[in-house]
Amino acid sequence: DQQVKQNSPSLSVQEGRISILNCDYTNSMFDYFLWYKKYPAEGPTFLISISSIKDKNEDGRFTVFLNKSAKHLSLHIVPSQPGDSAVYFCAASPLSGGSNYKLTFGKGTLLTVNP
């Protein structure tokens, strides 16, 4: 069973507009959530994270929102730029003993930002 779900395989937005990428999870033990960005033939690059004690974390153009009751998180990119075009993976982990490991990933969403 998929414990982390990204239901949109792809998303296309215009440059300058907002991109919203969504992620749902089923495991109540997940305490720590991350977004990674991946270009073809490269490894995933860490973007932003949030722990379950927060509902929002912001870093420049990237904001992650967490709704624990709905087991849902989203990544907002504002404004979107063509260089943001990549596959975005949502990942989750239980904070076991204070250390995160054993990330569970969604299948990814391909974001295309059109000039």
Added chain:
Amino acid sequence: GAGVSQSPSNKVTEKGKDVELRCDPISGHTALYWYRQSLGQGLEFLIYFQGNSAPDKSGLPSDRFSAERTGGSVSTLTIQRTQQEDSAVYLCASSPPNQPQHFGDGTRLSIL
């Protein structure tokens, strides 16, 4: 180098052969992880090292898969008697304690 380094970047081998994949983590990172990504799938956890110990091997798909880490640094993932379903991109990541994982570019393994 500054990042996680994996070798080889590509490996093509015949079914039944053994393969060895290497990971050089970022210097000073105590934790090291192996994942694999099959076509159209997300990353799947394989094994986690803390130092040279592997507290969690739960993701290894079969006893044909093994991994070791020496000197708290380099790790090798070995797949014996490869099967076609082993074809995937194998990714290594490392991290300091309580920090996000940093990934290498992976080894693309193709079993003919």
